[in-house]
Amino acid sequence: MKVNASDNPYKVLGVERQATAAQIKQAYFGLVREHPPEQDPEGFKRIRAAYEKLRDTKDRAQTDIFTVDDSALALSDIQTSEVELPPLTLEVMKRDLLALEALSLLDELQARVAATS
C-alpha cells in the first residue's frame, strides 16, 4: 500500500488526527458548502474521498495506521531545559586559566624529560 504525502485526509478536511467523528463530519459539510460539486467538481471529489476514509470506524482505523503523521505538532513537544547557564565569573575564568597553566607546565616537564632521557 503506497501512501503519498498529499493523500492525508486529515489535511484535506483540515482537522486534527484526534478529531472526533462529529468534528470530522462538521468539517466535511463545511467544505462541501465551499466546494459544491457543480462549481468545483475536483475539489469536491477530493473532499469526498477524504471523508470516506474517515467516516467509518474501520476505514478510519485503516487511515490512521497507514497515513503518515507529518504534522509539525511535535515542535510543541519540545521542552525547555531548566538548566541555568553558569555566568562567566572571575572564579570560572580562574579555573580555566589555572588548568591551562598546569597543562603548559606539564608540556615543558615532558619536553625536559624527553630531552634528558
Place this chain on the structure above:
Amino acid sequence: MGKKTKTKKQSQALSVPAQVQLAEKQLQDGRFQDAINTLFRVEAEFRHYTSQGKGQTLPPHLANLQPTVAPLMGQAMFARALAAESVEARIKDLQEALIRTPENRDYLLGLGICQMLAENHQQAWLFFEQAQQRTPDDPLVKGGFILGLLASGKTREVRDALKALPEEALDPRLHRLFAMRDFFIGNNAQATERLRNSASAKGSAVSHIFDAIISLSAGDLPIAQQRLNQIPTFDRNPSTGELAALATQFFYKGALCFELGNFEQAATALFEAEDLARKIAVNLPFLERLAAYYHKIAAATQSPSNLTVPIACWQRAQAINAKDQAAAANLRAAQQVEGNRAWREGRVAEALEIWQKALHLKPQDERLLTNIAAACEQLERSEDAIIYWRSLARIWRQTLKREFDDALKERLLVLEKHIIEKMMKADRPNHEVIAELDAALSLDATNAETRRQYIEFYFDIGQPKQALKHIEYLERHEAESAALLTQKGLALEMTRKSAAAQKCFARALELEPHNALARQAYIASLDQEGQKALEKSQYARAVEICQKQLELDPTLLLARANLANIYFEMDEAESAEKVLQQAIESSPDDAYIRVTIGGIYFSNGYTKTAQELFQKAEELDPSPECLFKIGNEYLSKCKHQEGIKYFERAAKTASLDLLFEMCLTLVEHDDDKKVEKSVNRIIGLAIKKDPSHPLPHLIKVPRLLIKAKVDQAQSALNEAERLVSEKKEFASFKADIDEFRKAIKALRHLIENTGMPPELLGLLGRMDLD
C-alpha cells in the same frame, strides 16, 4: 601476548641482577610497562628474602643492587605517568614513583601539576613547595610553586615571591603568573599592562587566551572578540597545553557569541571547543558548562523550518550526559519534526532515516513506528515495513492487555490483516505468518477476515486440512456462500475427497450459477475423476463425466474431445462424430477447433476426414499460427513430411517466437533427416529475422553434440554466449550456456580418452541430453 609471555618467562628465568639489567633496557627502549612488571618481580624477590626467614639481610650482590631498584622503578612509573590517559592514573603512578624516590624534583613537580589538574589546589601547592625546597632555582619548579600559591589563593605570597626575583629571572611563565595574580585580585588594567609589556609572555597560546579573558572580564567586548577571533597557528603538531588553550579560546569565543545573540556562531565555536578538548586526556573545566550552553542555544535557535542547530546541540548534550532526559526528549521531538518536514517535501528516504534515528531514542514511539513503516512501504522496502508494523502490533497488543479499548482493537485488527498480507506476499517463514495469524485470532476469534487469511495461507502452503478447519468455522457462523463453498470444495479436492468436493461445487453453482471459479473447479474435479475412470476402462462412467462437464460448460472443447475419443474407443464412431460435429457447429468459424477435431479424427484413423478439416481450417485462418498447429498434428502422428510442409509454409511469415516454437517442436523428431533439414532451414530463418537473439544458436548446440560435432557445437555456443553478453534481456540464457559448456567439456574428455566412435558418442550424448 606471545611476546609478553616470552618476556615474563625470560625474566623469571633470569637472576635478579639480570632482571634489573633487563628492566633498564626496557626502560631505555620506552617499554616502561614491561620495565615495571620486571621490577615488581625484583621487588618481590627482595621482600621474599627479607621476610621468609632466610636471613634478615640480603646477600651482598643483591644488597649492592637494591638501592638501584627503587629509582629505576620510580623512573618507570614516572614515564608511565606522563603517558597515562587520565589524571587519576597519572597521580597514582607519580605517587608510586615518589614513594620510591621521595626527593625527586620532577616527580614532585609532576604530582603537583596533576593535583592542579584534578583541582586539588592545596595538595598541589604542597608538592610544589616540596619541589621548591629541594631545587629552588629550577625554572619549572619556580613556575609550579608560584602557580600553586596562586591556585591556593595566596596572592600576597605570589606578589612577594615574584618581587623578590630579579627582572632577568622572570621567564614568560612567571610574567604571566604575575599578570594572573593581578587579574585574580581584580586589577585588570595592571594585568593587561603586565601581560602586554612582557614580550616574552605574549607569544604563547595561554597568554593569548589570557589576554582575551581579561578583556572579556573588563567588559571590553570588542577587544575580547577580536582576540578570540585570532586563532593561533602552529608550525608543528600542537602540544597538549596548546590544544587546551585553543579549546578554551573557542569556548570563550562561543560564550561571547552567545552573549551577543549570535547563537549559530556560538554553537560552531562551542562544538569546536568540545572536539578539541576531547582530544586531550584532561577534563578541562569548561566542559562541564557546555551542556547548559547547548540547551540554551537549542532553545534560542529552534524554529519549525530549521532544527539543524538545535538537533546538533541536543545530540551533544546527550553525549555529555546520557541521562539528560530533556535533551533526549527534545532530540526525539526535533527529529520527528525534521523527519515530518522531509516527508512533506517528498524526501522520503531522508525522512525515513531521520525517524529511524529518533526511534533509537524511544523504541516504543507509536507515531514513529507508524511513520517509518509507511515510509518503508512508500520506498517498496517490504521486509523493513513488516518489521516495523510487527513492532507496532506488539505494542498495541500489550496496551490492550493492560486496558481494553475498542478503537485500538479495531486498529490492531486492521494492522494484523495488513501485516499478514504482506508477510504472505514476502514469503516469510510459515511459523512467522502463523504466529501473526494466531495473534490476530486471539484478539478476536470471531473475526472473519482473520479466518479468511488463515484459509488463504494454508492453501498457499498446501495444507488443505488446516484450511478446512477455518472454512468450517466460517460455515457455522456465516450465511452460506458460493465463495466459501468453492473454497471448501477445493480443500476437499486437495484431500482427495472428490465426491464431497463436487457436492460443494454443485451447491455453489446453485447459489451463483455464474460463479466461474466454482465452475472451473467442478470441471477440474470431474476431469480427475474422468481420468481415473478411463484408467479402469470404465467407459460408461467416463462418458457420464464428460457429459456432466459439457452441462457445466457447453463450450468446453476438451470435454467434447475426450468424449469423442471415448466413443471411438468404444467403437461408437457415430456418437463420436456427432459430438465432434456439435463442436464444429458451436463455432463454425473457429479454425482451431477444426484443427483439434481434425487431430482427433487423425488419431482414430480417419485421415481423410482429418485432412478435410485441416483444409477447411486453413481456409478459415491461413495464418502461420494455424499452419503451425496443423503441422503439429501431423508431426505428433509421425507424418513428418506433411508436418514439415505446413511448418515451412508457416515459417515464411512466422514471428520470431513462432519460429522458435517450431524449431523446438521439430527437434523432437529430427532423427528423420528431412526434419533435420527443416530445422536447419527454420533456424536460419530465425537468425535472419533477429541476428541478435542467442536462442537459434543454443538450439543448434545439443543437436551438434548428439552428432559429436564438438567444435561446431562450441562455435555455436560461443556465438550464443557473445549475444547473451550484449543484452541484459538475454541473461536468463546464462544457465543454459553453463550447462552446455559442461556438456561440451565432458564430451571432449570422452573423445580424447576413450577413442569411441563419434556415432556411439552421439548416442550417449543424446541419452544424456535427453
